[in-house]
Amino acid sequence: MTRAHGYRVAVKILQLALLLPFLLAFGVAGHALLSRIVKAVLWSWSPLASGEPEAATYERRVYHTADRQMLEVIGVAAASGLVLWVAVLTGWTSLWALAFATLGGAVVLDVLRWERVAISAHNLWFQRGWRSNVHQVALENIRDLSIEETPAGGFTLRHGTRNRLVRLSVRMADKRVVALPKTDAASGADGVEAVAEHLRMRIAQLRDRDAAKRGARPATGAAPADAPAADEVELRRALKLLRHGAASQHKLKPSSGR
Helix, strand or coil, X not given: CCHHHXXXXXXXXXXXXXXXXXXXXXXXXXXXXXXXXXXXXHHHHCCXXXXXXXXXXXXXXXXXXXXXXXXXXXXXXXXXXXXHHHHHHHCCCHHHHHHHHHHHHHHHHHHHCCEEEEECCCXXXXXXXXXXXXXXXXXXXXEEEEEEEEEECCCECCCECCEEEEEEEEEECCCCEEEEXXXXXXXXXXXXXXXXXXXXXXXXXXXXXXXXXXXXXXXXXXXXXXXXXXXXXXXXXXXXXXXXXXXXXXXXXXXXXX
């Protein structure tokens, strides 16, 4: 092996070594872009709220949330880049198709594990996975709510090992507690607070409405009690007129005798 040939081999190895992280990042970035587009289309095509517009929403984010399921999705996305690197290394064209199929698998896995929350005028909605049932909770059955923020272990590309999770929990009238999907506290707290704020407003409105109904019942029931009082006044007035007429007739009788 000549020195020039050895130099070319070393350059080739260096190029392939530098290409690996680039293609891994390409797989991750490709998944992030494709999943965002797919989720936007799916949410527009099949919103959580049925028959009502959604006032506020939030969802679990893949690259922000320290969760094992999300790390698995990222791992599959990175694997598509690894397969693409092997295709470049070996020259096997069939691996290109496998690389893009792996990228598509990452998007499918992401959607199957997609967790989202929405609130409308009369209901709270949430879903844990695209193929799972959509849960509907009537706002009038919710007693109160709380926002929980907790530290999270694991690793994310956004925050490394310093991660926190946030979720919305609601307590029902029967004292059951329903814990809604959690998401990253740094990037998803605004969405969680928007849902919570709308829920607080609607609960206050429903309570005011119920209080107004309870306050109207005594006034409605007082009408029959007032009616006899009005009749009694009219009866007294009629009796007074009768007495006045009788007195007038009594005064007229002596004058007619003369």
